Amino acid sequence: MPSKKSTASKTSARRFTGSRTAAIGLIVVCIAGTAILIAARSAEPTSAATTPATTPNGPAPAARPMIPAVKTTVVAAKIAAKPQDAEAATAAEPVTIEGCLVQDDQTFRLKNTAGGDAPKGRSWKSGFLRRGSKTVAVVDGRHRLNLSNHVGERVSVTGVLDEQELQGTTLKRLAESCN
Numbered sequence: 001m002p003s004k005k006s007t008a009s010k011t012s013a014r015r016f017t018g019s020r021t022a023a024i025g026l027i028v029v030c031i032a033g034t035a036i037l038i039a040a041r042s043a044e045p046t047s048a049a050t051t052p053a054t055t056p057n058g059p060a061p062a063a064r065p066m067i068p069a070v071k072t073t074v075v076a077a078k079i080a081a082k083p084q085d086a087e088a089a090t091a092a093e094p095v096t097i098e099g100c101l102v103q104d105d106q107t108f109r110l111k112n113t114a115g116g117d118a119p120k121g122r123s124w125k126s127g128f129l130r131r132g133s134k135t136v137a138v139v140d141g142r143h144r145l146n147l148s149n150h151v152g153e154r155v156s157v158t159g160v161l162d163e164q165e166l167q168g169t170t171l172k173r174l175a176e177s178c179n
Contacts, residue, residue: 097136097166098156100178101147108138108147110157110166112178117161137165145171154178 095117099110113119113133122128138157140147145157145168154175159168 093160094158094169095161095166096156096158097161098154098174099133099136101138101150101153101155103148103151108140108151110136110138110155115156119161119164134164136161138168139165140168147171152178 095115097110097113097115097118099113099118102109102111113136119134119136120131121134122131126132138145138147138159147168150171150173153173154177156172156174157166157168158170158172159166161167
């Protein structure tokens with residue numbers, strides 16, 4: 001006669017599997033939380049360098065001016081001033097970017113950009129691993145480029161690039177379609 005398994009052993013096996021999954025989830029959350037705390041802790045400046053040391057017999061000795069903090073501030077100010085000068089110098093230089101010209105309402109953009117001056121960025125689509133081309137807005141302040149006549153074409157635009165906006169001065173058609 002075949003032996004029957006008890007229902008108690010089946011329910012305990014289900015409880016074990018459910019609690020095992022919960023335990024693994026809890027461990028993963030704890031590890032992630034610890035990693036976040038470690039990263040936040042290493043990003044904060046240490047307070048030991050800025051607070052005066054106290055002696056066990058009484059109050060701290062007279063505070064002296066902290067010269068390293070002043071030097072750090074001066075260095076930080078010099079570093080902050082240099083990129084602005086570099087941006088001003090590069091802002092005036094003309095760049096040439098080629099791409100597919102598209103229109104959204106009254107704005108024109110270059111998609112699938114290429115060229116040495118084309119901005120690159122990371123996207124969530126590639127898991128932030130690969131740098132791809134970014135879309136650039138094209139502005140024709142003088143209305144000399146006739147951008148609406150070149151929508152859907154592969155073009156090369158020369159102008160001044162300011163972040164993601166290209167102030168176009170000349171336009172050259174490279175292909176009749178974007179394919």
